[in-house]
Every structure is written in structure tokens, then in C-alpha cells.
Amino acid sequence: MSRWSESERTYSRPWHGPLRHYDILKEATIGFVVVLVLTFLLAITFSSPDVPPVTIQSWAKAQPAGFVDVALTELNRTSTTATYGPPYNNQTGSLQSLGPVSIQKFFGVKYPINTARDFVLNPLATLPHFPALTRAISTYEHASTATQDHWVGIYLSKMNKLPLSSATIVAHLPSAGPVPELMTHLLAMAQSGALDAQLLTQSSFYTTNYTNPLMFIGDSVVAQPNSYWNKLVTTDHLQGDQWGVMNETGSWPGQPWMWLYTMWYQVPPMSNSSDVDVEVLAIMTVLSVALLLVPVIPGLRNIPEKLPLYRLIWRRYYRDPEFTDVQRT
Template identity: 45%
Template sequence: MTRKNNSTSWRKADNIASRPWTGSVREYDLVKELTIGVVVVGFLVLGVSAIFGSPDEPSVSLKGWAIAAPADFVATAAKELGSTSDTAGYGPPYNATPDAAQKIGPIDLQSLSGVRIRVDTANDFVIAPLETLPSPPAAVADWTAATDQQRSDWTAAYSDALAAAPDNAPASVAAGDYGPVPALTGALLDMARNGNLDGVLEGGGNFYNMDYTRSLLFLGDGTYFPDLAASQHLTGDQWGVMNETGDTPGQSWLWLFSLLYQVEPFKSSPNADALVVVTMLVLTALLTALPFIPGLRSLPRQLPVHRLIWRDYYRNR
């Protein structure tokens, strides 16, 4: 009998969901609510982004460089031809320049992977792009036919003449034996001003390309690009790794990585990058192994920082 009553009660309770609603009813427009929600939230997002968002600086291009600082562009192109730029002497992974790699003691970490992205600055940044023109300048053939010593003498003489010219302007360079160098750098300047050099260095012969290695290396060898970085507080001594453009804060979690570049012995070491990387690897390993290191793993209990944070909880304990 009890079982039957329980079964009946369960069925009655189960049928509550099927009972008709007897309370008040009002219209509800889901589409209207959705539209208002999207519009309001959209305006809020746009407004907050406009007020607090990061600056949207225009991208730096070889065309912009050639127009804004033609003298620096020509001087850099001459260095690329003479293989005296920073990229030409960087070492792995771009070239096999002796003693260019950073080391940790006797260990040459930079050379472990070898020269994987080979860059010949004279050919890749100047000669090969000029050869893509419908009518390559005759100076290309003169350069190709010259000996390495002749090329070195021409570029050294032209670089010195540029440095001595008023405002370093190519048009003010004194007469001298510069071979085809002035014609090559002038043709490359015109190519960059027309916007063609960006496509050649970035495209690499492919229509779809995301490899900006060569254009960035070329830009970095001049003074125009580094000066832009300095004006935006992005250089190493300005904690650039923690900034976006201007004074906008960036990746705050990289503070320790950036801090090491500001202190000795990292700050003045020619192997700073390698030292910082190895130091961060050691610190990361220590952090990972912290739960297993006697003494260190007890520090949270010995230092009552948690009691200060949750002082309301520990006040009466």
C-alpha cells in the first residue's frame, strides 16, 4: 500500500512541468534585445578601444625609408654592396663570419644550427633586385665583371665620400673612382621610391609570402629604422621588450627578461643575448623544480606573505 502511494505521489510531482502556466504573461522580443545588445556592446568596445587601445602606427616600408631618408638609404645600400653592414658580419644563421657568434664560455650556441638562412647582402639586397627590372642598369654588368678587390675599393671610397659630403647627400659627393656603385645605389633608390623593392625583397619570387627577413635586415642596417624605434621607446636600453609603440605598456610578463639587459654583466657583454637566454633557462628550470628542492619549497610557509594577503581569514586563527 505504501509503495502504491509513493508511486502515485511521484507521478503527480512529475506532471507539474506539464501543467499550464497560470501566471502573468508579457511579450518578449528576442530579436530586439539581441540587436540592442550587439549595438550597445559594439559602441562600448569601439569607444574603449579608441580611448585605451594601442596606437596604430603605420608599417615601415622600404619605400617610406627611401622617400623620408634617401641619404641614409644610399649609404646603407653602399654598405650592403661592400659587405660592411651589420647583417654582412652578423654570423649564423645568415653567414659564416668568423668570431661573429655569441658564446657561453667555449660553447658557440649561435653556430649550432649552422647557416640556415644564407644572406649575401650585395647580391640579395642590391644586385638581384635590380636584375628584376625590365631594363637592368648597365652598372649591374660592370659590378658582376669586377674582381672582389675592385668592388671593395669602390664601395669603401664611395662610403667615405658619402660620409664627407654635406648632409651625406649623394648629389654632393665629390668626384672620385667609385666604379658602378653610385649608379647601382641610385637605381636601387629609384626602385624603392616606386615601391618595387618592397615586393621583390618580401616576395622572393612568390605572390603569397610572409617572410620579411631580408627587408627587415636591410632596414635594420640603416639608421632610419633604429631611429624610429628609439623615438617610440623600443630600444634595448629603453626596456623596449615591455613597450608597445610610444609609452603604451606591452608584455609585462617579460620584465625579468628585459631587466637582465639593464644590469651587469649582461649590459656590457658582447654575448648578452646568449647570457640572457641561458640565465632565463636556468631560472625557469629552478621554478619548475621548486616543489622538489628542499628548503626552497618551504619558503612559502616560512615567509608569511599569504597571511598578509588573507589577513581577514587568519585574524582569528
């Protein structure tokens, strides 16, 4: 049997001191009402603005040529998403490791994305009554990969000469095969909002999975520094080097409970590491486990007892001789 400390023996004694009436229901009700009122007042005062959502439609209208440029990288499988790696595909473009261990490879491809098919060809195939488009899709799909890449490369070289906000794209370019026809219809589909709907409904019956449109829009970050998406996140201070994960749009407080997680992205060597995500995940996992194990770690579990903070909280108890005398007996 383990020996009890003096404080444990003291706390285990029956209480023979004076008793005071305490209505816990009354206290709980008062506390609930106060917190509810404060919540409503703070929500009205500090709630974030209702910013319209960023969609592929808004992007395609603001930067038509910019949208087509990124769509071409999806078609020839050179975009960030196409080369990302697990959980989207088996590439290695964004593969991160913790030492010799790759968590991404361990879990594998859980959400497969074929950018050419999922972002371009499948949505276009849903458009009815366009014989020229149907022929263009068939021609492209039956061509070899080398021929497809050749067509896209020629068309992309022409599009790169246009400013991102250009409303006029290259509509006819025989040397690019069926690609101009595909891009003309994809741009029209995006500007109408139909592409947003198609990218949502591809994943499941429920339209709450926004992975596909988010990945499509996000691919413009690396490809185009002046892209529509980059301008928005920079204006709202949502870039990764601006503690973006805990920021809110506009001059509004974001998620302050995220500061501990976000902080590690700004601290070397993580801030300069290509494996920063998995390193921060490992750090937060260790800290979270340590927090859960506080009650069973010797020395660490005694810190609250050694610190005099509890005496400040229970100051009335400790300054009343009637209570302290009973404790000592």
C-alpha cells in the same frame, strides 16, 4: 614506503563536514563575462596607437643619401648583417659565446644571407627594360672582388660628403664603374616600394618573413647615428638602453611580462658585456627550469605551505570553528 607528514594524513581523510552547494558553471560564466567586459574596456582605453609601419620605402624617401650609403655597405659586404655571423653567415662580427661555447656556431647558418646578392643585385635583376642596368649588373658581377671593393669605396667616399637627407645622389662617376648606375636604380626601386616587395618574396611564397627588410634597415643603426631608423626608435624610447624590448610606441605601456627578461640587460656585468644576449638567455633558461621544477625540489616546494598567504585566501574556512573542528578530528 615513505612516511606521510601529519598534514598529508589530515588532507587524505574523507570529508565528513558540512557541504555547500556550488554551481561551477554559474561561477565560470560570471567570471568569463566580467573578464570579457574588462578586456574590452581596457583595450579601448589603453590600446596602443596604430603607428604606420617602418618600411624601406619610407626610409628611402626620408633619407635618400642615407639609404644609398647603407646599400653600399651591403654591396661591399661590410654592413652589420654581412659581418654578423651565424645564423646568417660564417663571419664573426656579432658572435657571442657563453664561456668556451658558442651557441651560434653550434646551430650554424640556418638563414643564409648574402647582402650583396640578396639586398642589391637580385632585386635589381628583376627590373625589366633597363639595358644600361643589365650591363651594369653584368659588369659588376664579372669583376674581381678587389675591383668591386675599389668601385664601391670611391663611390662611398663621394656619398659620405652628402647629408643623409640629400635627395640628389652622385649619378655619374666613371671611376666608380657601374656602381652609380646600380645605386640610382636601387634608390628608385626603394622609393617606389618595389624593393620592400622583393625582399619579402625572396624568402618564401608567404610574405610574412620580414627578416631581410628588417636586417637592411637595422644596418643603418651602427653606420649612421642620425639615421631615419635611429631617430624613430629614440623618439619612441625603444633603444636597448631604454628597456626598449618591453616598450610600446608613444606613451603607452608595452609588454610588462617581459620585464624579468629585459631587466638583466640593465644589470652589470651583463650591461657591459659583448655576450649579453647569450648570457641573459642562459639566466632565463635556468630560472625557467627552476620554476618548472618547483613541485619536486625539497624545501622550495614547501614554501607555499609555510607562508600564511593561503590562510588569507581561505580566511572564511579558518575562522569557522565548524570546519576547523572537523579538520582536527
